[in-house]
Amino acid sequence: MKWTINSERPVYRQLIEQIEGRIISGIYKSGEKLPSVRDLATEASVNPNTMQRALANLEQSGLVYSKRTSGRFITEDQKMIEGIKKEMALSEIKNFIEKMNKMGFDRQAIIALIQKEGVTNE
Amino acid sequence: MNNAAILSTVDMTKRYGKLTALDHLNLSVGRGKIVGLLGPNGSGKTTLIKLAAGILTPSDGQILIDGQEPCAETKAKVSYLPERTYFDEHMKVSQLITKFEDFYEDFDREKAAAMISDLDIDLDAILKSLSKGTKEKVQLILVMSRKAKLYLLDEPIGGVDPAARDYILNTIIGNYQEDGTVLISTHLIADVEKILDEVIFIRDGQLMFQESVDDIREERNQSVDECFREVFKC
Numbered sequence: 210m211k212w213t214i215n216s217e218r219p220v221y222r223q224l225i226e227q228i229e230g231r232i233i234s235g236i237y238k239s240g241e242k243l244p245s246v247r248d249l250a251t252e253a254s255v256n257p258n259t260m261q262r263a264l265a266n267l268e269q270s271g272l273v274y275s276k277r278t279s280g281r282f283i284t285e286d287q288k289m290i291e292g293i294k295k296e297m298a299l300s301e302i303k304n305f306i307e308k309m310n311k312m313g314f315d316r317q318a319i320i321a322l323i324q325k326e327g328v329t330n331e
Numbered sequence: 332m333n334n335a336a337i338l339s340t341v342d343m344t345k346r347y348g349k350l351t352a353l354d355h356l357n358l359s360v361g362r363g364k365i366v367g368l369l370g371p372n373g374s375g376k377t378t379l380i381k382l383a384a385g386i387l388t389p390s391d392g393q394i395l396i397d398g399q400e401p402c403a404e405t406k407a408k409v410s411y412l413p414e415r416t417y418f419d420e421h422m423k424v425s426q427l428i429t430k431f432e433d434f435y436e437d438f439d440r441e442k443a444a445a446m447i448s449d450l451d452i453d454l455d456a457i458l459k460s461l462s463k464g465t466k467e468k469v470q471l472i473l474v475m476s477r478k479a480k481l482y483l484l485d486e487p488i489g490g491v492d493p494a495a496r497d498y499i500l501n502t503i504i505g506n507y508q509e510d511g512t513v514l515i516s517t518h519l520i521a522d523v524e525k526i527l528d529e530v531i532f533i534r535d536g537q538l539m540f541q542e543s544v545d546d547i548r549e550e551r552n553q554s555v556d557e558c559f560r561e562v563f564k565c
Binding site: 214215216217218219220221247250251254255256257258259262 | 509528554555
């Protein structure tokens with residue numbers, strides 16, 4: 210998975226979102242150790258301090274925890290990961306509905322379209 | 332960790348004859364940060380870097396490196412990449428490495444040699460025979476292979492292609508000492524802003540502002556590049 214950082218939004222926020230994305234999609238597995246701050250920063254081509262800030266934020270929310278000497282780990286709390294997955298999905302859906310509304314589709318038209326698309330995909 | 336500034340200026344002025352390059356500049360740069368020194372052409376960026384490197388002396392006021400006025404002791408803490416090459420172009424890459432090793436106690440020869448071999452650069456090649464981009468990479472590798480407290484990089488990505496830029500930026504991120512500070516002067520803001528903690532905007536030798544880059548994005552809803560274009564609109 211590629212890191213895509215743009216310069217218009219605070220970089221640490223984009224890092225938080227993308228690390229969350231990697232956790233819910235299983236690239237970083239529950240209970241697994243995260244790479245070091247510097248390695249992650251180099252991988253994403255960002256400042257190590259910014260990466261540090263993103264990780265500190267994730268620690269605060271509990272998705273990541275640190276062991277004194279051995280580094281940072283992904284939470285073992287599956288419920289929490291599921292929760293964030295759902296949150297992300299809901300926010301995607303909200304964005305999608307907003308866009309569709311702008312295009313002139315109401316709720317029912319959207320649902321009808323999704324069902325049709327689902328059928329043709331299968 | 333020491334919280335005092337690694338670099339500070341107190342009412343510092345630098346004049347070249349009648350021209351005032353820096354005008355009562357007051358600024359302070361903390362430790363463990365990557366800081367962009369940004370400003371239009373002729374705003375005094377290179378002059379400030381040369382003063383910090385101890386190559387120039389202020390006409391008035393003071394500049395302090397790690398609390399001291401520039402001297403042999405501060406030069407040992409500062410790793411400086413000038414805008415233009417100052418090396419003898421007839422030297423071999425290996426000779427240049429040896430020169431750095433002789434000159435700087437904090438130089439890590441193994442680290443430099445490993446990075447140079449990663450790039451498949453021939454140690455026996457004469458500097459003159461290298462392309463501009465390769466030459467820039469070699470110089471940066473040498474400068475970043477020191478365990479300095481302050482790295483001064485004057486236009487490190489000017490005149491190299493985008494792939495070489497990425498290499499240079501990653502070399503900076505991956506190699507500066509954790510409590511060290513990197514001051515990068517550049518006008519290629521869009522390319523470097525992702526790796527910065529803070530920016531210092533100067534114009535006509537004066538400080539316009541100094542701010543954290545994520546604060547600029549959060550408060551102004553714009554990139555540092557956009558902010559620069561707005562502030563320095565002609």
